[in-house]
Amino acid sequence: MSVGLGPLPTLHPVPGFRLGITSAGIKKPGRRDVVVMEAVPGTAIAGVFTTNAFCAAPVTLCKQHLTQAPRYLLVNTGNANAGSGKPGMAAALKTCAALAELTGVEPDQVLPFSTGVIGELLPADKIIAVLPQALANLAEDNWAMAAEGIMTTDTQPKGASRQIKLAGQTVTITGISKGAGMIRPNMATMLGYVATDAKVAQPVLQQLLRQAADLSFNRITIDGDTSTNDSCMLIATGQAAMAEITDPASSEYAQLAEAVNAVMLELAQAIVRDGEGATKFVTVQVNGGGNRNECLDVAYAVAHSPLIKTALFASDPNWGRILAAVGYAGVPDLDVERIDVYLDEVCITRNGGRAAEYTEEQGARVMAQAEITIRIELGRGEFSETIWTTDLSHEYVRINAEYRT
Amino acid sequence: MSVGLGPLPTLHPVPGFRLGITSAGIKKPGRRDVVVMEAVPGTAIAGVFTTNAFCAAPVTLCKQHLTQAPRYLLVNTGNANAGSGKPGMAAALKTCAALAELTGVEPDQVLPFSTGVIGELLPADKIIAVLPQALANLAEDNWAMAAEGIMTTDTQPKGASRQIKLAGQTVTITGISKGAGMIRPNMATMLGYVATDAKVAQPVLQQLLRQAADLSFNRITIDGDTSTNDSCMLIATGQAAMAEITDPASSEYAQLAEAVNAVMLELAQAIVRDGEGATKFVTVQVNGGGNRNECLDVAYAVAHSPLIKTALFASDPNWGRILAAVGYAGVPDLDVERIDVYLDEVCITRNGGRAAEYTEEQGARVMAQAEITIRIELGRGEFSETIWTTDLSHEYVRINAEYRT
Numbered sequence: 079m080s081v082g083l084g085p086l087p088t089l090h091p092v093p094g095f096r097l098g099i100t101s102a103g104i105k106k107p108g109r110r111d112v113v114v115m116e117a118v119p120g121t122a123i124a125g126v127f128t129t130n131a132f133c134a135a136p137v138t139l140c141k142q143h144l145t146q147a148p149r150y151l152l153v154n155t156g157n158a159n160a161g162s163g164k165p166g167m168a169a170a171l172k173t174c175a176a177l178a179e180l181t182g183v184e185p186d187q188v189l190p191f192s193t194g195v196i197g198e199l200l201p202a203d204k205i206i207a208v209l210p211q212a213l214a215n216l217a218e219d220n221w222a223m224a225a226e227g228i229m230t231t232d233t234q235p236k237g238a239s240r241q242i243k244l245a246g247q248t249v250t251i252t253g254i255s256k257g258a259g260m261i262r263p264n265m266a267t268m269l270g271y272v273a274t275d276a277k278v279a280q281p282v283l284q285q286l287l288r289q290a291a292d293l294s295f296n297r298i299t300i301d302g303d304t305s306t307n308d309s310c311m312l313i314a315t316g317q318a319a320m321a322e323i324t325d326p327a328s329s330e331y332a333q334l335a336e337a338v339n340a341v342m343l344e345l346a347q348a349i350v351r352d353g354e355g356a357t358k359f360v361t362v363q364v365n366g367g368g369n370r371n372e373c374l375d376v377a378y379a380v381a382h383s384p385l386i387k388t389a390l391f392a393s394d395p396n397w398g399r400i401l402a403a404v405g406y407a408g409v410p411d412l413d414v415e416r417i418d419v420y421l422d423e424v425c426i427t428r429n430g431g432r433a434a435e436y437t438e439e440q441g442a443r444v445m446a447q448a449e450i451t452i453r454i455e456l457g458r459g460e461f462s463e464t465i466w467t468t469d470l471s472h473e474y475v476r477i478n479a480e481y482r483t
Numbered sequence: 484m485s486v487g488l489g490p491l492p493t494l495h496p497v498p499g500f501r502l503g504i505t506s507a508g509i510k511k512p513g514r515r516d517v518v519v520m521e522a523v524p525g526t527a528i529a530g531v532f533t534t535n536a537f538c539a540a541p542v543t544l545c546k547q548h549l550t551q552a553p554r555y556l557l558v559n560t561g562n563a564n565a566g567s568g569k570p571g572m573a574a575a576l577k578t579c580a581a582l583a584e585l586t587g588v589e590p591d592q593v594l595p596f597s598t599g600v601i602g603e604l605l606p607a608d609k610i611i612a613v614l615p616q617a618l619a620n621l622a623e624d625n626w627a628m629a630a631e632g633i634m635t636t637d638t639q640p641k642g643a644s645r646q647i648k649l650a651g652q653t654v655t656i657t658g659i660s661k662g663a664g665m666i667r668p669n670m671a672t673m674l675g676y677v678a679t680d681a682k683v684a685q686p687v688l689q690q691l692l693r694q695a696a697d698l699s700f701n702r703i704t705i706d707g708d709t710s711t712n713d714s715c716m717l718i719a720t721g722q723a724a725m726a727e728i729t730d731p732a733s734s735e736y737a738q739l740a741e742a743v744n745a746v747m748l749e750l751a752q753a754i755v756r757d758g759e760g761a762t763k764f765v766t767v768q769v770n771g772g773g774n775r776n777e778c779l780d781v782a783y784a785v786a787h788s789p790l791i792k793t794a795l796f797a798s799d800p801n802w803g804r805i806l807a808a809v810g811y812a813g814v815p816d817l818d819v820e821r822i823d824v825y826l827d828e829v830c831i832t833r834n835g836g837r838a839a840e841y842t843e844e845q846g847a848r849v850m851a852q853a854e855i856t857i858r859i860e861l862g863r864g865e866f867s868e869t870i871w872t873t874d875l876s877h878e879y880v881r882i883n884a885e886y887r888t
Contacts, residue, residue: 401566404536
């Protein structure tokens with residue numbers, strides 16, 4: 079089940095970037111679970127990764143290899159290769175070395191990514207055995223199949239694509255993402271891949287990715303559990319006939335950033351829409367904060383409250399639970415008498431108490447919708463933050479209670 | 484359903500403290516929902532209250548009245564009188580004034596407490612109408628009935644009692660508590676009442692309560708939602724024939740504190756055992772921390788993770804989720820290679836990876852138990868903290884999705 083997530087849109091090929099998909103039977107026989115991506119020489123690649131201290135072996139390797147002019151990305155699902163100690167690191171290195179040998183690059187030019195169960199050793203040999211198949215079907219128009227190949231508990235593939243005019247040239251930005259549980263990215267989410275044929279200097283690309291992630295993947299939460307494997311990559315093949323973007327203050331940078339932001343926001347929201355057991359897509363907007371952090375503290379307190387999430391599941395306008403979460407979010411010297419709360423355009427709380435004109439029917443009408451905005455006005459300053467989340471349903475419990483069975 | 488929670492133990496009467504119970508039909512007709520408690524003149528009363536900025540009107544009043552030599556406590560369930568603005572404050576004051584008039588004390592000698600739905604106006608007149616009935620059945624041996632009278636979504640009443648020898652005298656400590664959801668107390672939980680006939684100076688009693696709450700009510704969490712109404716009161720009637728305890732360094736203080744701690748820990752754990760939808764009683768112990776806060780950060784990250792809670796519900800030893808939570812708890816410079824994790828006495832993770840001798844059968848055996856200890860050794864220092872929590876079950880979702888229907 080997902081909320082407002084249609085079939086994949088058209089995913090425009092990105093010149094200079096090919097994808098190959100195959101099945102290694104890591105968790106389920108026959109399921110597509112290995113994706114290889116190839117970037118032409120000269121491609122700039124930027125990455126942001128989980129801040130979880132128990133980050134997975136492939137995350138550690140990716141950070142190291144990112145500086146070595148990477149040419150290949152190797153993704154597997156069904157096994158996260160996290161909490162797997164030195165044997166896990168050796169397994170990840172072995173897959174990189176095998177792909178490097180088949181393609182004639184150095185092992186540290188391969189970026190490895192894993193997602194799935196934590197704490198089991200990666201079956202490197204199974205993956206290595208199918209690499210020739212993946213390489214054999216490398217193609218620029220394989221994005222849709224790759225979006226399927228990186229799924230785990232996702233019910234639908236996720237992709238987004240834009241084409242813009244940049245310095246007179248048509249430039250493409252296409253991306254895919256996966257994720258439905260253990261989602262509270264703090265850098266990026268496992269996994270997002272966005273490629274463009276724009277030509278961008280690597281440090282500038284890294285800055286662009288960081289800013290875009292902070293407005294998209296770093297603003298979603300499903301269960302508050304920051305994964306060990308979150309990784310988001312931005313790949314610029316430079317195949318478009320344009321001068322390299324080297325200045326973050328240039329208009330080309332701004333135009334490209336706007337399109338990348340739009341693609342990444344769509345991908346991040348798609349993860350929320352397909353959140354485990356999700357029946358609602360919820361926007362939590364906090365305005366009037368004294369600074370950015372207090373807006374986020376309030377937004378995450380609301381988004382993580384199991385009581386609010388179950389009320390959303392029940393379509394119950396139990397707004398007292400929202401007030402309680404705002405109250406325990408830890409904002410110093412919070413003056414509750416300045417706080418207004420809205421469900422979409424319905425004011426439920428004014429000056430810290432029930433709004434005089436509010437009726438239960440109005441609240442029930444908004445809560446019955448599949449898409450809901452909870453807006454909280456703190457009345458303390460000029461800062462705003464918006465995050466996206468889901469409800470907490472029976473299905474969430476079922477999925478996660480049965481995940482390994 | 485509750486975990487390991489038997490019938491109420493014997494609750495010894497406390498000389499000088501009487502309880503009266505009645506029904507005002509606040510939420511459900513015929514249900515006991517009003518409790519009046521009366522303390523003899525000269526009683527010292529200490530209180531700790533929620534830190535939620537949206538604290539309820541009765542909490543605000545309690546804090547003010549606590550300095551006015553309070554004589555009566557007035558508790559209602561079915562309505563939290565929180566998020567109710569000025570009309571809520573007026574309603575609370577009105578009930579205090581009515582009880583004061585009936586008993587010949589000043590209105591500010593009445594401490595009001597409410598628990599139930601947030602955001603609805605307290606039906607003060609319904610409560611006032613039944614106060615004479617409650618006063619008519621005031622008795623020292625009414626603790627068990629009062630434990631029932633303060634329940635909301637609790638499935639069982641909660642009480643604990645001790646008798647100790649203090650300065651040659653038998654002294655009684657008896658308490659009751661309630662709570663099953665919106666439980667992550669941060670000062671105390673809604674609601675705990677502990678009375679003793681020991682004679683203790685009020686500032687010393689306040690210190691004793693604060694310390695006891697930090698080791699009991701402030702170490703439990705069910706859903707991470709800090710309530711608007713948490714209140715825990717410690718009442719010392721001074722009826723025992725003993726010299727007043729005025730020195731926190733005295734042996735009498737230490738003996739009394741030990742007994743109060745034991746009663747409060749039993750009451751706090753009873754709340755967890757009766758947590759909404761709970762099928763497990765889980766102790767999370769974090770050892771080897773560099774300071775107290777990082778131990779608590781790790782413990783709460785584990786206790787609040789929906790992924791760990793659903794795995795507990797499923798009796799699935801999915802220890803990777805525990806590692807992930809430890810990793811995102813925000814401990815600075817965490818060296819994962821020093822971390823060991825145990826389920827009861829089974830070592831599942833050593834030096835940050837799966838323990839060599841660990842087998843899935845060992846983990847499954849512990850996880851099948853109703854009571855489980857998750858022990859995390861950080862290997863950074865000498866600090867330890869222990870908290871208690873529950874799993875996340877289908878029943879939790881059902882209870883909270885249907886709470887207002």
